Amino acid sequence: MAKGTKKTAAPKSxxxxxxxxxxxxxxxxxxxDGYMHRSWxxxxxxxxxxxxxxxxxxxxxxxxxxTPCNGHFRALAEHIKRGVxxxxxxxxxxxxxxxxxxxxxPTAMLFRNLASMDVEEAIRANPMDGVVLMVGxxxxxxxxxxxxxxxxxxxxxxxxxxxxxxxxxGELIGSGTxxxxxxxxxxxxxxTQQDFLNAEAANARSAGHCMTMGTASTMAxxxxxxxxxxxxxxxxxxxxxxxxxxxxxxxxRIVEMVKQDLKMSKVLTKxxxxxxIRVNGAIGGSTNAVIHLLAIAGRMGIDITLDDxxxxxxxxxxxxxxxxxxxxxxxxxYYAGGVPAVVRELGEAGLLDKKAMTVNGETLWDNCxxxxxxxxxxxxxxxxxxxxxGGVAVLRGNLAPNGAILKPSAATPKLMxxxxxxxxxxxxxxxxxxxxxxxxxxxxxxIMVLKYCGPKGYPGxxxxxxxxxxxxxxxxxxKDMVRISDARMSGTAYGTVVLHVAxxxxxxxxxxxxxxGDWIELDVKKRKLHxxxxxxxxxxxxxxxxxxxxxxxxxxARLYVDHVTQADKGADLDFLVGKRxxxxxxxxx
Numbered sequence: 369m370a371k372g373t374k375k376t377a378a379p380k381s382x383x384x385x386x387x388x389x390x391x392x393x394x395x396x397x398x399x400x401d402g403y404m405h406r407s408w409x410x411x412x413x414x415x416x417x418x419x420x421x422x423x424x425x426x427x428x429x430x431x432x433x434x435t436p437c438n439g440h441f442r443a444l445a446e447h448i449k450r451g452v453x454x455x456x457x458x459x460x461x462x463x464x465x466x467x468x469x470x471x472x473x474p475t476a477m478l479f480r481n482l483a484s485m486d487v488e489e490a491i492r493a494n495p496m497d498g499v500v501l502m503v504g505x506x507x508x509x510x511x512x513x514x515x516x517x518x519x520x521x522x523x524x525x526x527x528x529x530x531x532x533x534x535x536x537x538g539e540l541i542g543s544g545t546x547x548x549x550x551x552x553x554x555x556x557x558x559x560t561q562q563d564f565l566n567a568e569a570a571n572a573r574s575a576g577h578c579m580t581m582g583t584a585s586t587m588a589x590x591x592x593x594x595x596x597x598x599x600x601x602x603x604x605x606x607x608x609x610x611x612x613x614x615x616x617x618x619x620x621r622i623v624e625m626v627k628q629d630l631k632m633s634k635v636l637t638k639x640x641x642x643x644x645i646r647v648n649g650a651i652g653g654s655t656n657a658v659i660h661l662l663a664i665a666g667r668m669g670i671d672i673t674l675d676d677x678x679x680x681x682x683x684x685x686x687x688x689x690x691x692x693x694x695x696x697x698x699x700x701x702y703y704a705g706g707v708p709a710v711v712r713e714l715g716e717a718g719l720l721d722k723k724a725m726t727v728n729g730e731t732l733w734d735n736c737x738x739x740x741x742x743x744x745x746x747x748x749x750x751x752x753x754x755x756x757x758g759g760v761a762v763l764r765g766n767l768a769p770n771g772a773i774l775k776p777s778a779a780t781p782k783l784m785x786x787x788x789x790x791x792x793x794x795x796x797x798x799x800x801x802x803x804x805x806x807x808x809x810x811x812x813x814x815i816m817v818l819k820y821c822g823p824k825g826y827p828g829x830x831x832x833x834x835x836x837x838x839x840x841x842x843x844x845x846x847k848d849m850v851r852i853s854d855a856r857m858s859g860t861a862y863g864t865v866v867l868h869v870a871x872x873x874x875x876x877x878x879x880x881x882x883x884x885g886d887w888i889e890l891d892v893k894k895r896k897l898h899x900x901x902x903x904x905x906x907x908x909x910x911x912x913x914x915x916x917x918x919x920x921x922x923x924x925a926r927l928y929v930d931h932v933t934q935a936d937k938g939a940d941l942d943f944l945v946g947k948r949x950x951x952x953x954x955x956x957x
Contacts, residue, residue: 387629389421389423389424389497389626390495390496390497390521390950391423391424391495391496391497392421393495394495395409395419395424395495396419396421405495406419414458418458419458422456422457422458423456423457423458423497423498423623423626423627424457424458424460424495424496424497424498425452425457425458425459425460425496425497425498425499425500425619425622425623425626426460426461426462426490426491426494426496426498426499426500427445427448427449427452427459427460427461427462427499427500427502428462428464428487428490428491428499428500428501428502428512428516429441429442429445429461429462429463429464429502430463430464430465430466430467430483430502430503430504430505430508430512431445431463431466431502432466432468434466434468434471435466435467435468435469435470435471435504435505435508436468436470436572437468437469437470437504437505437506437508437528437576437577437578437584438466438468438502438504438505438508438528438577439575440528440575440576440606441502441504441528443612444502444526444528444611444612444615445461445502445615447612447613447615447616447619448500448502448526448615448616448618448619449461449619450616450619451615451616451617451618451619451620451621451623452500452619452620452622452623453619454616454619454620455619455620455621455623455624456623457498457619457622457623457626459619460496462490462494464483464486464487464490464512464515465479465482465483465486465511466483466505466508467479467480467483467505467506467507467508467511468505469505469506469507469583469584470505474826474827474828474830475826475828475829475830475831476505476506476507476828477507477828477829477830477831477856477939478826478827478828478829478925478928479507479828479924480507480510480511480514480663481511481514481928481932481939481940481941481944482924482928483507483508483511483512483515484510484511484512484514484515484518484667484944485515485944486515487501487511487512487514487515487516488514488515488516488518488519488944490515491515491516491519491521491950492519492950496521497521497522497626498521498522498523498524498622498623498625498626499516499519499521499522499523499524499622500523500524500525500526500618500619500622501513501516501523501524501525501526502526502528503525503526503527503528503587503588503591504527504528504529504576504577504584504588504606505528505577505584506577506582506583506584506587506656506859509525509527509584509587509588509590509591509660510587510660510663510664512525513525513591513596513664513667514663514664514667514940514944516632517632517636517664517667517668517947518667518944518946518947518948519632519948519949519950520631520632520633520947520949520950521631521632521950522622522625522626522628522629522630522631522632523596523622523625523631523632523727524596524597524598524618524621524622524625524727525591525596525597525601526597526598526601526614526615526618527577527587527588527591527597527601527602528575528576528577528606528611529575529576529577529588529603529604529605529606529607529608529611530576530577530578530579530584530585530588530603530605530606530697530698530699531543531572531573531574531575531576531577531578531579531605531606531607532573532574532576532579532605532607532699533579533697533699533700534546534570534571534572534573534579534697535570535573536566536567536570536571540695540696540697541567541570541571542571542578542579542580542691542692542697542860543571543572543578543579543580543582543860544578544580544582544692544858544859544860544861545580545582545691545692545860545861545862546567546571546691547571547860548834548858548860548861548862550564550567551564551836552836552837552842552847555804555836555839555842556839556842556843557843574605574606574607575606575607576605576606576607577606578859578860579605579697579698579699580690580691580692580697580698580859580860581651581652581653581654581688581690581691581692581693581698581701581859582654582692582858582859582860583654583656583657583858583859583860584859585602585603585654585690585698585859586648586651586653586654586656586657586859587654587656587657587660588601588602588603589602589603589647589648589651589653589707590644590647590648590653590657590660590661592707593640593643593644593647593648593707593711593732594635594636594640594641594643594644595635595636595640595643595724595725595726595727595732596632596635596636596726596727597618597727598614598617598618598621598727598728599707599708599728599735599736600614600702600706600707600708601614601707602698602706602707603698603699603701603702603706603707604702604706605698605699605702608702621727621728624729625727628729630727630729632668633668633947634725635725635726635727636664636665636668636670637670637724637725638670638671638672639721639723639724640721640724640725640732641661641665641670641672641676642676642680642721643711643720643721643724643732644657644661645661645672645676645677645680645681645759646680646681646684646714646719646720646759647707647710647711647714648661648681648759648760649680649681649684649685649686649758649759649760650684650685650686650687650688650710650713650714650758651686651687651688651690651707651710651758652686652688652690652693652694652754652755652758652775652777652778653859654775654858654859654860655760655773655774655775655856655857655859655867655868656856656859657760657859658674658677658760658773658868659829659856659868659935659938659939660938661938662674662936662937662938663938663939663940664938665938666937666938666940666945666946667940667944667945667946667947668947669946669947673936674762674770674771674773674936675762677759677760677762677773678759678760678761678762678895680759681758681759681760681761682759682761683719683759684714684719684758684759685750685753685754685755685756685757685758686753686754686755686756686757686758686777687710687713687747687748687749687750687753687754687758688701688710688746688747688748688754689745689746689747689748689754690746691860692778692859692860692861692862693754693755693775693777693778693862694754696745696746700743700746701746701747703742703743703746704741704742704743704745704746704747705739705740705741705742705743705747706739707736708735708736708739709736709739709740709741709742709747710747711732711733711735711736711739712736712737712738712739713741713747713749713750714750715733715736715737716750717750720732720733755776755777757776757777758776758777759776760773760774760775761773761774761775761776761892761895762895763866763890763892763895763896763897764895764896764897765896765897765898765899766878766898766899766903766906767852767869767878767879767882767888767897767898767899768866768869768870768877768878768879768897769870769871769877769878770870770871770877770934770936771868771870771935771936772852772866772867772868772869772870772897773866773867773868774864774865774866774867774892775865776892778861778862778863778865779848779862779863779864779865779892780847780848780863780864783848783849783850783864783890784864784890784891784892784893785890785891785892785893786813786815786850786864786889786890787887787888787889787890787900788813788814788815788850788887788888789810789813789814789815789885789886789887789888790814790815790816790817790882790883790884790885790886790887790888791808791809791810791814791815791816791817791884792817792819792882792883792884792886793816793817793818793819793835794819794820795818795819795820795821796818796821796826796830796832799818799832799835803835803836803837803838803839804838804839804840805838806839806840808838808840809884810838810840810841811841812841812844812846812849814849815849815850815851815852815888815890816835816837816849816850816851816852817851817852817853817879817882817888818832818833818835818851818852818853818854818855819853819854819873819879819880819882820854820872820873820874820880820916821833821853821854821855821872821873822854822855822868822869822870822872822873822874822875822877822934822935823872823874823928823932823933823934823935823939824872824874824875824916824918824929824932825854825872825873825874825916825918826855827918827920827925827928827929827932828928829854829855829856829868829872829935829939830855830856831855831856831857831858831861832853832855832856832857833851833853833855833856833857833865833866833867834851834857834858834861834862834863834865835851835853835865837849848863848864849863849864850864850865850866850888850890851863851864851865851866852865852866852869852879852888852890852897853865853866853867853869853879854867854868854869854870854872854873854874854877854879854935855867855868856868866890866897868935868936869897869935870934870935870936871934872934872935873916874916874918875916875934876910876913876915876916878899878906880913880916881899881901881906881909881910881913882899883909886899886900886901887899887900887901888900927941928941931943933945
């Protein structure tokens with residue numbers, strides 16, 4: 369059995385609950401309302417003794433055939449239910465909007481907040497005492513954590529696990545990472561179109577989410593390092609029987625959490641977020657973790673900022689040799705020791721708050737202090753790290769007054785200090801139309817700038833920040849250029865890419881004022897992003913700027929554009945920020 373999954377004792381601060389279970393308001397009364405609630409539930413074949421006051425556990429399932437990363441969740445949910453029943457609980461599965469990364473257009477990020485609203489209202493309105501959050505595909509993890517955080521019931525997250533390693537013609541290939549790599553090879557004439565298509569099936573050969581250290585794997589690691597999941601949650605492959613066994617133990621544990629009244633707010637403290645930020649640096653995690661953890665912290669009412677990301681991540685080396693920063697994949701990471709081994713490395717180096725509590729009733733350090741590293745080619749020691757810079761660099765300057773971010777471990781070292789002439793694209797459509805134009809006025813020293821792809825602009829802040837290099841540059845054998853935008857990029861992507869520029873162009877940020885030919889200076893060591901244009905000229909441009917009008921004038925997209933916060937605040941909807949609790953609603957009529 370995986371280390372840590374047997375530990376179900378309450379933390380010293382937790383005491384058995386004395387107040388009635390929340391579900392008692394539905395199922396615990398002998399009156400008309402109690403009759404109706406119990407009676408209609410019994411049409412599914414539930415016997416009377418399940419309504420005897422035992423904890424009701426909601427299983428929040430993001431299964432969908434349109435979300436292939438979570439396509440195995442029906443079977444996984446059954447293992448959770450077995451654990452709940454064994455511990456004396458009553459499991460009830462419910463669906464929520466599934467933010468599938470691979471199929472949703474224009475971008476899954478547009479719907480992260482919508483899914484969180486679905487989760488929050490489903491929890492608040494239904495008779496449950498605790499919740500299991502079934503997460504996997506990129507946005508499903510933050511969406512469910514955000515929604516549950518707003519309600520603050522006892523909650524535990526279970527990730528679906530990564531796919532098995534990809535293999536193609538003797539090469540280890542990773543989901544996402546090799547899509548970008550192979551695509552650029554085709555454009556550069558280094559790979560045939562048929563060979564590119566033949567690699568498809570080899571890239572995704574089992575159930576599970578991306579097996580690179582992309583956003584899905586990163587957020588699964590954040591679940592574990594935040595203390596919201598059981599040890600080993602992040603890396604067990606979806607196809608491994610140990611993932612099912614973990615699901616069983618999650619079912620058992622949530623019942624104990626309800627009995628102890630171990631709410632989410634007792635687990636997610638600032639110390640937990642700080643630990644997660646450090647772990648993100650050590651694993652070379654996705655830049656998307658920044659925006660998601662900011663949003664989750666905002667729901668909890670915890671003050672986490674970009675400055676915390678820079679402060680906590682600045683001296684964290686990258687220990688994990690995984691794509692896109694390295695050469696291995698999540699299956700190898702699990703065999704090498706996974707997140708517990710990384711946590712031990714950080715703890716022994718004094719870079720961990722060892723008192724931070726987790727959902728299994730033990731501290732993160734107690735869970736991981738005895739973890740072993742079984743493969744030093746995958747998990748490097750602190751004294752000899754895989755790469756010196758693992759954390760996220762937060763850049764500021766007149767081009768990004770409220771901050772922008774860059775992932776040093778995925779960048780080209782020689783470009784970390786660079787001055788270049790801007791080549792500006794006013795939209796994604798403009799980028800696609802002109803990237804391969806042989807007359808495009810740029811060279812390898814140019815800086816590509818993309819506008820209007822932030823939270824309001826796209827809308828939804830799509831993963832288009834890792835702009836494809838112009839064909840004329842690829843044909844020279846150049847593999848990287850500095851790229852700047854208010855967009856995000858896939859956690860599976862790589863390159864010297866400046867992201868999340870705030871304020872975004874659509875909100876009137878300085879990015880909107882950049883013109884082709886302007887000179888831009890990037891200095892990652894000094895955390896500097898500077899547009900070398902006189903302030904008087906910028907003011908002239910600002911007065912001439914015609915503003916931005918979103919073409920999305922109705923429905924949820926309209927609500928999103930009107931209320932989304934900027935990237936440095938987590939891109940949540942302003943009216944959702946803050947914990948509201950899961951009060952028992954008024955009686956039904």
